[in-house]
Amino acid sequence: MLHHFTGPVLAAAASAEQEYTGFFSVDFWSLVFTWANLLILFLIIKHFLYKPVKKMLEARKNEVEQTYREADEAKEQALSMQKEYENHLRNAKEEANELMRTATRKAQQRGDEIVAEAREKSAVLLRQAEEQIGLEKKQAMNEMKSEISELALMAAEKMVGKELNQADQERLIEEFIDDTDRL
């Protein structure tokens, strides 16, 4: 009949007298052994295969999640930094523009001031010069008048040959000056 492999030791033990259970019978001790075996195998599978693998998968999942979270954080940080830098840059540009505008305006103002001052000064100088010229002209005129009158008097004295009295002299000078004025 059946010659199944059962292991050498067990085969030797069983060789003396073959006993068989029924092909299709319920055997209490076989059932008990089946349950015990199932329980043992279940515990083995659970503790030596299922749990370690599950733990490993869990750990890997956590790590992946953490990596993703960190990456997201880093990305967010980078984005905010970029925004900040862009803000800074824009501010700096605006500041520079403002500075330039102020400087230009100040320079313009200053230039205008300088020009106005110069113009004023020159106007003053011109007026002073004109005044001086007028004064000198008048002085020169007066000097010339007095010299001319003296000259005329001397000439008249020479011509008349006598000393004129004070009143005549005065009258003569007047007349002369009037004449020269009419010249």
Next chain:
Amino acid sequence: MERAIILAASAIGAGLAMIAGIGPGIGQGYAAGKAAEAVGRQPEAQGDIMKTMLVGCAVAESTGIYGLVIAIILLFVNPLIGLL
């Protein structure tokens, strides 16, 4: 003599019991055909269809297995001899 009759009758009974194999054969063939149709209609659901079909076939096979068990009992356990 009685023993021989019972043994012969048991063998005939076992053979008759295996007629039960016709039912699951037809049923499983029908199920497999329907599954093939379903796969043809929805090839993307092949895994689910296969799973469902296998479980359904296994359940449909029960009657055939019962017949087989009866046949095995009649052939190898010979319970009727004990009635003598």
Next chain:
Amino acid sequence: MDGPKILFRIPIYLPFFPFENGIPVTDTIVNSWLIILAVFLVCRILTHHMQKIPMKKTQLIAEKMVTAIDSLVESTMGSRFMRYAPYMLALMIFSLCGSLISLLGARPVTADFNTTLGWALVTFVMIQYNNIRAHGVKGYLKGFVQPIPLLLPLNIISEAATPVSMSFRHFGNLAAGVVITELVYSGLAALSTALLKIDIPVFQIGIPAVLSLYFDLFTAVLQAFIFCMLTMVFISNAASD
């Protein structure tokens, strides 16, 4: 055809059990012990030095097994039954190895009716437990007189038929394989004696391998899958409706 062989008896004599010769240990039991040992060793090898970044194929196999059983349990029973996943994995491995051990020439563990009956009874207890847990004792008992009290015996029979049909199915498939393989072997031996006039069964070489491919491999995988599948479906059904 003989049943499982009794290899030895454990000399323990209990007063209320009808075994005056001690506790008998059959070859299927011993084979299951061998399977348990092998599974234990394989588990140790597979989960040896696991790393977060898998460097070895063994870890990948272990992870594949666990994730596959997890997804199977989740798709069949729902995520609230995830605690059954290790049991299902153990049952599937036990059934698969118990059937495939016939490839080594040993008697398949699942071709012993006591084995499949034991597993089916565990499933039965789980079904009843989940039913009571979901509906309470009153609801559970009420379920037997639904929809009309006249159906009480039928309900009881259908409830009891679950482990019977499960165990018969698994046992029948594997036992049929054993019987047919045995018949083929003896038939081939007789054929080689009759044709070649020698006592060496020449035809036994090679030819049974084709049959073995169906009866051992295909049936073993299918029945292991179906047994677990039915267990899961029955348990989740008991807890839901």
